[in-house]
Amino acid sequence: MVKEKKCLAAGMLLFSCVLGSCKGASTSSPSSTSLDSSSSGSKDDSTGKYGLTLQYKSGFRILWLTDLHFGNPTNTSDYDEEKEYTHLRTMIEQANNPDLIVLTGDTFEKETTEQVDAFITFIDSFNIKWAFTYGNHDSSSLISDSYYINKKIMASKNAAFVDYENDDIYGLTNYYINLQSNNKNVYRLYIIDSNNYKLAGDGGDSIYDVIHQDQLDHLQKIYDNQGDKAPGLAFFHICLKEFVTAYQGYSDGIYQGQGYKKDPFGYGYKNNGVYNVMKNCGIVGAFAGHDHGNDFDINYFDETNHMVLSYGLKESDLNYYQTDMVGYKIITLPDNPSSFSYSDIKETKVNYA
Numbered sequence: 013m014v015k016e017k018k019c020l021a022a023g024m025l026l027f028s029c030v031l032g033s034c035k036g037a038s039t040s041s042p043s044s045t046s047l048d049s050s051s052s053g054s055k056d057d058s059t060g061k062y063g064l065t066l067q068y069k070s071g072f073r074i075l076w077l078t079d080l081h082f083g084n085p086t087n088t089s090d091y092d093e094e095k096e097y098t099h100l101r102t103m104i105e106q107a108n109n110p111d112l113i114v115l116t117g118d119t120f121e122k123e124t125t126e127q128v129d130a131f132i133t134f135i136d137s138f139n140i141k142w143a144f145t146y147g148n149h150d151s152s153s154l155i156s157d158s159y160y161i162n163k164k165i166m167a168s169k170n171a172a173f174v175d176y177e178n179d180d181i182y183g184l185t186n187y188y189i190n191l192q193s194n195n196k197n198v199y200r201l202y203i204i205d206s207n208n209y210k211l212a213g214d215g216g217d218s219i220y221d222v223i224h225q226d227q228l229d230h231l232q233k234i235y236d237n238q239g240d241k242a243p244g245l246a247f248f249h250i251c252l253k254e255f256v257t258a259y260q261g262y263s264d265g266i267y268q269g270q271g272y273k274k275d276p277f278g279y280g281y282k283n284n285g286v287y288n289v290m291k292n293c294g295i296v297g298a299f300a301g302h303d304h305g306n307d308f309d310i311n312y313f314d315e316t317n318h319m320v321l322s323y324g325l326k327e328s329d330l331n332y333y334q335t336d337m338v339g340y341k342i343i344t345l346p347d348n349p350s351s352f353s354y355s356d357i358k359e360t361k362v363n364y365a
């Protein structure tokens with residue numbers, strides 16, 4: 013499914029929203045987010061317009077949420093949105109003022125525009141910066157306006173989000189967030205749309221799409237243009253095939269880690285070298301959702317590289333779920349990124365009241 017982008021004018025308006033100058037942006041909006049093109053270390057601004065900057069501090073904590081599936085009517089008889097919001101509020105409050113919330117896809121499923129509006133108002137109300145990328149379900153019910161969610165996010169006060177509707181880069185999120193301290197980018201977060209389903213007639217052994225080549229080129233260009241070799245963390249929805257190898261090695265006692273799997277691996281239909289691009293971009297952690305019954309964090313090693321490969325913990329009881337695998341994860345970034353490890357990721361399981 014091609015994710016259409018239709019309106020450059022809207023994209024330019026939304027660009028200004030990130031600066032906090034658009035309708036809906038409060039003058040009290042935290043000033044810790046800014047466009048990255050003006051930040052130090054940016055040698056080439058051709059990708060700089062996709063960058064944001066947040067202030068890094070020691071012990072920076074990311075609340076990682078995934079696969080909420082708000083709007084999913086599968087269990088129509090007992091679908092209780094108030095219950096879902098109460099559950100989500102409990103987790104955000106338990107997380108105790110994280111520095112950033114990241115949602116790695118399937119936040120919505122079969123949602124209405126009213127449900128999108130309500131969710132964005134809700135998540136924005138905590139005055140915590142939040143980043144968002146898409147899963148394979150998020151845009152399936154808003155085909156008539158596939159850019160609706162992006163527009164609403166960028167009009168909100170606390171979203172750490174930027175995209176351009178007519179930019180010709182596949183997918184709906186291809187941006188990055190520099191975590192900066194003393195004019196140095198300590199980490200760079202890459203927020204990537206891993207897309208939906210493979211196109212008809214395209215070969216492969218899975219039904220899921222992959223991160224497209226032009227997105228990978230964009231990712232590499234960001235890294236090259238920034239010129240700082242800042243270590244990266246990549247957030248997306250559909251896992252990489254390397255997750256299979258990592259789990260096998262973990263099961264065999266080769267790699268250190270935590271967690272387990274109950275689902276098959278729902279990786280994309282072909283291996284187009286995503287891992288190698290991430291590796292070349294200095295990414296030290298890759299974070300996926302999608303497979304609701306898989307929950308692990310593993311220090312994966314290939315011949316030359318170390319990268320933590322991690323599944324999020326499904327947030328809700330919407331769509332299929334394991335009753336003992338609902339909750340959230342906190343990623344606490346070490347000041348020395350080369351030491352980043354599975355043990356920096358802690359999960360908390362939260363049952364429904």
Ligand SMILES: [Fe+2]
Nearest residue numbers: 079118147302
């Ligand atoms: Fe999901």
